[in-house]
Amino acid sequence: MSTQDLTACRTRDAIRRGELSAAEATEASLAAIDRTDAKVRAFLSTVARDARRRAEEVDRRLKAGEMSGLLAGVPVAVKDNMCTADGQPTTCASRILEGWKAPYNAHVVERLLAEGAVIVGKTNLDEFAMGSSTENSGFEATRNPWDLNCVPGGSSGGSAAAVAARMVPVALGSDTGGSIRQPAALCGVVGMKPTYGRVSRYGLVAFASSLDQIGPFGRTVADAALLLQAIAGHDPRDSTSVPEPVPDYLATLEEPLKPLRIGVPKEFFGEGLDGEVERAVREALGVYENLGARLVDVSLPFSTDYAIATYYIVATSEASSNLARYDGVHYGYRSSDHADMIDMYMRTRAEGFGDEVKRRIMLGTYALSAGYYDAYYKKAARVRRLIRQNYEDVFREVDVVMGPTTPTAAFPLGDKTDDPLTMYLCDVYTVSCSLAAIAGISIPCGFTKAGLPVGLQILGNVFSEEKLLRVARMYERETDWAGQVPPVCEGRG
Amino acid sequence: MSASELTPTIGLEVHMHLATRTKLFCGCEVAYDAPPNSRVCPVCLGMPGVLPVMNEKAVELAVRMALALGCTIPDLAKWDRKHYYYPDLPKNYQISEYDQPLGVGGFLEISAEGMTKRIGITRVHLEEDAGKLMHPEGKGNYSVVDLNRTGTPLLEVVSEPDMNSPDEVRAYSTALRQLAVYLGVGHCNMQLGQMRFEPNISLRIGTGPDGNPRYTPITEIKNLNSFRSVERAVAFEIARHREEYEADPKGYTQERLGKQTRGWIDDQEVTFLQRSKEEAHDYRYFPEPDLVPFVPDRAWVDEIRASLPELPEARRRRFIDEYGLPEYDAGVLTADREVADFYETAARLCEDPKAVSNWVMQDVSRVLNERKVGMAGLPLTPEALAELIRLVRAGTINRNTGTEVFNKMLASGKSAVKIVEAEGLAQTSDAGELETIVEKVIADNPGPAEDYRGGKEKALGRLIGEAMKASSGKANPKVVRDIFVRKLRG
Numbered sequence: 001m002s003t004q005d006l007t008a009c010r011t012r013d014a015i016r017r018g019e020l021s022a023a024e025a026t027e028a029s030l031a032a033i034d035r036t037d038a039k040v041r042a043f044l045s046t047v048a049r050d051a052r053r054r055a056e057e058v059d060r061r062l063k064a065g066e067m068s069g070l071l072a073g074v075p076v077a078v079k080d081n082m083c084t085a086d087g088q089p090t091t092c093a094s095r096i097l098e099g100w101k102a103p104y105n106a107h108v109v110e111r112l113l114a115e116g117a118v119i120v121g122k123t124n125l126d127e128f129a130m131g132s133s134t135e136n137s138g139f140e141a142t143r144n145p146w147d148l149n150c151v152p153g154g155s156s157g158g159s160a161a162a163v164a165a166r167m168v169p170v171a172l173g174s175d176t177g178g179s180i181r182q183p184a185a186l187c188g189v190v191g192m193k194p195t196y197g198r199v200s201r202y203g204l205v206a207f208a209s210s211l212d213q214i215g216p217f218g219r220t221v222a223d224a225a226l227l228l229q230a231i232a233g234h235d236p237r238d239s240t241s242v243p244e245p246v247p248d249y250l251a252t253l254e255e256p257l258k259p260l261r262i263g264v265p266k267e268f269f270g271e272g273l274d275g276e277v278e279r280a281v282r283e284a285l286g287v288y289e290n291l292g293a294r295l296v297d298v299s300l301p302f303s304t305d306y307a308i309a310t311y312y313i314v315a316t317s318e319a320s321s322n323l324a325r326y327d328g329v330h331y332g333y334r335s336s337d338h339a340d341m342i343d344m345y346m347r348t349r350a351e352g353f354g355d356e357v358k359r360r361i362m363l364g365t366y367a368l369s370a371g372y373y374d375a376y377y378k379k380a381a382r383v384r385r386l387i388r389q390n391y392e393d394v395f396r397e398v399d400v401v402m403g404p405t406t407p408t409a410a411f412p413l414g415d416k417t418d419d420p421l422t423m424y425l426c427d428v429y430t431v432s433c434s435l436a437a438i439a440g441i442s443i444p445c446g447f448t449k450a451g452l453p454v455g456l457q458i459l460g461n462v463f464s465e466e467k468l469l470r471v472a473r474m475y476e477r478e479t480d481w482a483g484q485v486p487p488v489c490e491g492r493g
Numbered sequence: 494m495s496a497s498e499l500t501p502t503i504g505l506e507v508h509m510h511l512a513t514r515t516k517l518f519c520g521c522e523v524a525y526d527a528p529p530n531s532r533v534c535p536v537c538l539g540m541p542g543v544l545p546v547m548n549e550k551a552v553e554l555a556v557r558m559a560l561a562l563g564c565t566i567p568d569l570a571k572w573d574r575k576h577y578y579y580p581d582l583p584k585n586y587q588i589s590e591y592d593q594p595l596g597v598g599g600f601l602e603i604s605a606e607g608m609t610k611r612i613g614i615t616r617v618h619l620e621e622d623a624g625k626l627m628h629p630e631g632k633g634n635y636s637v638v639d640l641n642r643t644g645t646p647l648l649e650v651v652s653e654p655d656m657n658s659p660d661e662v663r664a665y666s667t668a669l670r671q672l673a674v675y676l677g678v679g680h681c682n683m684q685l686g687q688m689r690f691e692p693n694i695s696l697r698i699g700t701g702p703d704g705n706p707r708y709t710p711i712t713e714i715k716n717l718n719s720f721r722s723v724e725r726a727v728a729f730e731i732a733r734h735r736e737e738y739e740a741d742p743k744g745y746t747q748e749r750l751g752k753q754t755r756g757w758i759d760d761q762e763v764t765f766l767q768r769s770k771e772e773a774h775d776y777r778y779f780p781e782p783d784l785v786p787f788v789p790d791r792a793w794v795d796e797i798r799a800s801l802p803e804l805p806e807a808r809r810r811r812f813i814d815e816y817g818l819p820e821y822d823a824g825v826l827t828a829d830r831e832v833a834d835f836y837e838t839a840a841r842l843c844e845d846p847k848a849v850s851n852w853v854m855q856d857v858s859r860v861l862n863e864r865k866v867g868m869a870g871l872p873l874t875p876e877a878l879a880e881l882i883r884l885v886r887a888g889t890i891n892r893n894t895g896t897e898v899f900n901k902m903l904a905s906g907k908s909a910v911k912i913v914e915a916e917g918l919a920q921t922s923d924a925g926e927l928e929t930i931v932e933k934v935i936a937d938n939p940g941p942a943e944d945y946r947g948g949k950e951k952a953l954g955r956l957i958g959e960a961m962k963a964s965s966g967k968a969n970p971k972v973v974r975d976i977f978v979r980k981l982r983g
Contacts, residue, residue, distance in 0.1 A: 083542045090541065097541065104535050106542060205541040209782035238544050239784050318782055321574050324585035325539050329638075345578055368576075368777035377779055 003028035005485075008074045008169035008223040009250075015062065015073040022062070022073030026055035026118050029075035032167045032489075033120065039488055041142050042152075042162035044080045045088050046121035051075070055118045062116075069116030070230045077162045077171035080122035081129055082106040082214070083203040092205050093137040094127045096326045096333045096352030106203020107238065108172060108214050108231045115230045120168060123158025127354045128323065129179055129207040131155050132426035135417055136356045143413075144187060145486035146452055150410035153183030153426070156217070160187040163217045166489050170227045171217045176208050177311050178405075178430025180215045181442035185405035185455020188444045188481065190224045190472070191217045193430075195462045196437035197242035199228075200235030206322040208315035209240075211434045219482050221443065221473045225249040228465060247466045256474045257467060261398040262288055263298035268403030268429050270304070280446035280454040281404045287478050288402075298394045298401065302387045303432035308424060310387070311431040313367050313380035319357075320364030326352065359420065388436045395461040400471055404429055405442040405455035433459050441468045444481035453481075499696040499738065501731045502708065503662055504615075504654035505723075507669055508647050509679040510622070510687040511554045516644040517621045518545030518588070523646075525685045529639035537644035539583030544783050547572075551619060551646035552595070552787060553797065558648060558678045559596025559617040560798050569788050570595035570618075572781040577774055580638050581624040589649075591778040594618035595787060601652070601672070602806045605664035609806075612665050613653030622647045642686075648679065654693065659728040666690060666720050671805050675830045683719050690723040691715055694730045695747060696738065709734045710750035714757055714764055726757045729764055808833060816846035825854055831868030832857075835875045842879035845886055852882060856899050872903055881909035889919050894966055922969040924976070927960075930968065931976045934959045946981050953977060 003025060006014065014020035030048050037043055061067040078084065081092045083102035090102045105113070112119060126136035134142040134157025142157045144150040145165035152161040156173030160183035163171050173180040175193035184191025192215045199214045206212060216227030229250065234243040264285065269278060285295060302310075328334035328348030335347035353361070367376035394401060407428060416423040433440040438461055445456035456475070460468045476482065516523060519536035536543045556566055573591035596617035603610055624640040650669060656662050670688060673679040681688040695708040712730050717723045737745045744750075751770035758765065768774075803811070805827050812823035812833075827833045836853050840846040857878070861871060881902065885895045890913055901912050913919055921927060934956055935942045944952035953974070960973045 081542075092541070100541070102535075102540070102542065104540075202544050203542040206783075237546060239546055240782075317779060321576060321586055321777070321779065324576060324578070325541070325583060327578060327580075327585060329580045330538065330583050331540065341580070365777065368779050370775045370777075373777075373779070 004032040004166050006169065007220050008071070008218060008226055009220070011074050011169055012070070012072060012226070020073075022055040022058040022116075022118060023052065025073050026051050026075055026120065029120050029168050032165075036145075036165050036167055036488055039143060039148055040145055040161050040165050040167075041140050042123050042158040042165065042167060043077070043121040044091060044093060044124050044139060044158065047086065047088050047119070050086055050088075051118050051120045058116050058118060067116050069114065070226060071112065072116030074117050074170065075120045075168045076112055076117040076227075077121055077123050077159055077168040078109065078112070078119055079125055079156050079159050079171070079173050081125060081174060081205040081207075082109060082172060083205070084109050084119065084122065086119070088122055090122070090205065091139070092128045093125045093139055094326075094353065094357070095138045096348070098138070098333060100332050102203070104203065107200035107235045109203060111231045112172075117230070123156070123162055123171060125158055126155035127357050128205070128319070129155040129174055129176055129212075130319070130356050130360055132178070132182055132423055133411075133413075133416065134158060134183070135413060136354055138354050141413055144410045144452075145488045146188060147410065147450070148488065149412050150452065151186070151413055151415075153186035153406070153410065155179040155183075156191075157183045157187075159217050160184050160189055160191065163187070163189045163219060164486055166219075166485070169218065170223050172214055172227070172231070173217055174204055174207075174212055174214050175430075175434065176211045176213075176315060177434050178427040180217065181405050181430050181440055181455070181457060182426060184217060184442040185444075185457070186410040186453065188447075188453025188455075188484065188486070189217055189219055190221055190441065190443050190482075191215065192224050192228060192441040192465070192468070193433065193439065194228060194232065194465055195242075195439045196434075197240050198244070198439070198463065198465065199231050200233075200238040200241045202235055202237040206318075208318040209322060210318060211311075211315060213434075221469055221476050222250065222253055224441070225253055225469045228469075232465070242463075244463055249466055249469055252466060253469055253473050255470055256291065257399060257470050258292060260288065260291075260293040260400075260471065260474075261296055262293050263296050263394050263398035263401040265298050265300040265303065265394075265401060265403060267300050267304045272407045272425065272428065273404060274408040276448040277404050277406070277408060277454050280448075281402075281456055284445040284456045284475060285402060287475055291474055291478070296398050298398060300387075300390050300394060300401075300432065302383060302390055304428050306383055307387055307432040307435055308428055310380045310383045310435060311427070312363065312424060313376050314384065314435070316360040316364035317367045317377050318364065320361045320368065323353075323357065323361055328352075356420070384435045387432050391432075391436045391438055391459075391461070399460070399467065400464075401459040403457055405457035406430075409448045409450070409452035409454055429457060438462050439465050439468055441472055443472045443476065445475070445479075446481065447484075499698060499709075499735060501657050501727075502654045502695050502697050503656040503658075503727060504693045505652045505656065505662060505665060506691040506693070507650045507652075507666065508622075508689045508691075509650070509673055509681055511551050511646040511648055512677060512679050513548055513550045513554065513646050515548060517548050517551050517619070517646040518644055521644065524641060527641055529637075530641060532641040533643070537583075538640060545588060545781075547784060547787075548646060554646075554678045555595055555617065555619045555648050556789065556794060557676055557797050557801065558650070558673060559599065560794070561672055561676055561801055561804055562596070562599035562601055562614045562617060562650070564596035564599035564614060564617055566596055566789055566794050567593065569593060569786050571786040572784045573778045574781050575776045575778055577776060579623070579626075580636065581626045581640070581643070583624070583640065583643060587621055587623065588781055588784070589620035590618035595789075601665060601668055603661065603664040603668045604806075605658070605661045610655075610661065612655045612661075615651040615653050617648065617650050620647050620649060621645070648673075654695075659724045659731070662692060662727050663720055663724045666723055668806070671828060675802065675805055686718055688718070690717040692717070692723060692727050692730075694727055694734065696731065696734045698738065698742075698746065708747040709738050709745055710747050711752040712764070713752065713754050715754060715767065717757055722757060722759055725762055726764060729762060730755070733764070802830065805830075816840055816850075818846060818850055822847075822850045822854065826850060829868070835868050835871075838875035839879045839882070842876060843882050843886070845882065848882055848886065849879070852878060856896060860903060872906060877902060877908060884909055884913060888922065888969060888971075889913065891920050891966070891970055894918050894920065897966075918967060920967045920969045921964060922972050924972065927964070927968055927972055927976055930960050930963050931973065931980060934963060935980065942981060945977075
């Protein structure tokens with residue numbers, strides 16, 4: 001097994017034991033990026049020189065006994081909507097922020113650096129995290145490492161693909177309505193959306209503030225746990241981050257949850273669910289049954305159709321407000337050709353934003369307008385409370401809820417770009433978790449006949465990350481999906 | 494209905510900078526004289542990814558003001574975003590409070606035109622200020638922006654439309670400023686733009702066929718930044734509304750024209766139309782998702798309530814009742830909290846509150862004005878002043894010598910008793926000694942002495958003056974007077 005095939009946990013352990021240096025791990029990651037990323041296009045920017053310098057510093061400090069970080073020497077990729085003050089741009093894959101360099105580090109970036117991680121690059125996304133295929137990137141489309149003609153999912157498609165294609169062992173993504181879990185499922189990796197408030201949003205460029213949450217990608221559950229351990233916790237700079245103690249996720253990871261009651265919502269197995277995806281998910285549920293778990297039929301009546309509608313009102317309303325600041329006045333792109341101030345605003349935004357972002361700004365602006373606010377935003381806020389209530393009721397009966405992460409496996413590039421509504425339905429099983437502000441994880445649970453990964457979604461109540469990781473690990477021990485290598489890593493594809 | 498029967502109906506929105514050290518959502522210093530864009534950070538610049546963190550001191554000051562205005566502090570207040578595009582507002586939305594402000598339903602008592610009146614307070618809320626846009630003259634077609642002010646905590650106090658004249662508007666504005674300064678809530682320095690006014694004006698036309706009152710359109714005048722301009726702008730609008738209404742009594746009504754926004758040109762003293770009803774902004778308010786709602790702890794609110802000082806109006810009335818001061822004195826002494834505190838401490842140490850009032854309003858005020866300092870800058874304690882006043886009352890020194898001692902106290906920091914002793918300033922009431930002086934004065938000034946004998950009262954003053962001079966100011970003028978009267982007319 002070569003260095004870039006090591007998990008984050010193994011890389012870290014090897015470095016601690018002196019069998020591997022941070023510099024070697026970083027070189028392996030940079031070499032893999034060189035070899036693979038021309039095909040996958042997961043990265044918007046890489047900083048080889050800075051990464052090497054950083055790795056040397058980590059090695060020096062490890063040798064001097066000054067560092068005992070959780071991620072000492074581990075290469076990490078960061079979605080390009082998190083601010084890094086290292087001189088790399090933070091673009092959100094938008095022309096309107098092209099070349100913009102943040103003057104400060106996001107909280108999660110500070111945490112990564114404090115734990116000794118080596119950030120090798122910033123990954124592609126749907127512009128401002130709006131999309132489910134990473135095709136809405138203002139710069140380039142990322143490919144699915146399992147089939148380069150297919151999308152990696154989105155919006156954190158770059159991070160998911162970078163981990164799946166073994167360019168980095170772990171990466172950070174952000175999830176607003178499924179933007180970590182959906183690409184994790186489509187790329188065959190583990191991706192977790194923590195409880196809203198578990199990880200500070202300070203420095204995460206806002207899409208929908210009441211939904212956005214940063215979370216980890218890894219090839220294994222343990223790697224996701226490790227990365228979450230590094231970034232979770234209260235941050236006074238984010239008033240919505242919660243001062244709840246952070247458990248030691250890795251300490252309990254190997255302890256199975258017994259007894260385990262699994263809620264299986266009928267709404268997650270309805271119309272639109274692909275047969276192959278359903279079969280893989282049902283087989284996974286069978287594995288849990290064999291492990292002694294009890295499956296319980298539950299109902300989440302508001303959590304699919306209503307959730308999608310609610311999500312696209314709440315998220316677009318907040319987006320229309322959050323994206324108002326990109327006006328060409330203070331930073332970022334400014335149209336060079338304008339008659340006056342209003343014209344400058346309009347041209348800057350018309351030229352700087354892509355179609356999907358404009359669509360969502362218009363939807364959100366409409367939903368918040370005088371005379372429509374009560375019918376849309378206010379009603380959506382009420383439905384949101386019902387969805388939350390739904391989950392609270394269900395979690396009184398069961399420990400976790402399981403179902404497919406996505407209705408289908410990865411689809412070909414261009415397949416849904418002309419039909420936004422079909423694209424929105426990619427998130428049909430993931431948005432309710434975001435609206436309810438609870439925790440969710442997607443883990444690999446098989447492949448379609450075409451060789452595309454399928455994801456199992458496991459949802460838990462607020463601050464149930466430890467439980468979700470243990471439950472996910474129970475299944476992972478019984479299977480070897482994480483050991484599968486995508487064709488692109490073997491020079492095929 | 495004739496124009497003379499139209500009743501002005503005026504409400505006021507007042508914005509005040511709170512006296513916090515730092516901005517509302519970040520740690521940047523609130524500064525008024527710093528170089529442009531030197532008190533800024535990613536948060537107040539509205540950079541991508543930043544989040545606001547509420548300044549707890551600002552919330553406390555806002556609650557303090559709301560309580561002093563008799564407002565109810567609701568169980569939950571929330572923050573909202575108000576959207577409009579302008580280059581001095583980097584996020585293109587202002588964090589404010591829309592439908593659930595932190596204070597509701599209070600009042601402020603004012604005195605205008607010899608009457609006291611309660612002006613209702615609709616609400617008190619907290620929001621952030623914007624930056625300053627400047628247009629360099631003669632430097633081409635562009636503007637520059639200074640974002641030092643961006644994010645400065647701003648308290649908005651909205652009154653009910655309970656005022657009926659420019660005088661009342663002025664009285665309300667000054668009372669509100671006095672209250673804010675008294676409470677330490679704001680400095681309200683007009684020159685620094687720490688207090689700004691937006692009056693709403695309409696005239697009540699009478700009663701419509703449905704029995705409800707009818708009004709001329711509401712005019713809101715934006716951004717007035719002095720008592721003078723708010724008073725004059727209101728007067729101008731009242732006159733303008735009368736003219737418009739007289740010219741078109743059917744058309745110039747609120748039902749037809751709604752509300753319009755006007756600006757004020759200070760040097761021309763006229764208003765001009767900025768926006769009519771059709772152009773009204775849609776601010777697309779919605780709850781600020783980056784901040785948690787404000788759920789005040791009741792014990793904390795009670796603590797703030799208990800810590801409120803006696804408010805100026807109540808104190809003014811108490812000074813009249815307790816110290817028997819004239820209305821005028823009570824008003825002057827309570828206008829400034831430090832002056833009132835000083836007065837009260839001194840007055841309690843003397844038998845004569847009116848004398849203390851005279852000393853504070855004359856000698857102390859003169860020094861404060863000369864030195865351009867507040868009470869804190871006066872090198873004199875109220876206890877020291879009280880001691881001086883007691884010496885005058887006891888007849889140890891006369892009033893004029895008192896002023897001399899007062900000045901020496903300020904210069905040396907010594908007590909009145911020490912100065913009087915050291916310099917031998919105690920006045921002489923020894924009849925024998927004074928008798929000698931009086932006889933000498935009569936002998937040296939035969940003219941005035943004759944005049945007084947002949948009935949000219951004025952001449953006595955001259956003689957007493959000479960006697961005081963001869964005694965180096967130490968003679969007790971009352972005793973001297975008695976001796977003259979006895980000797981010349983007795």
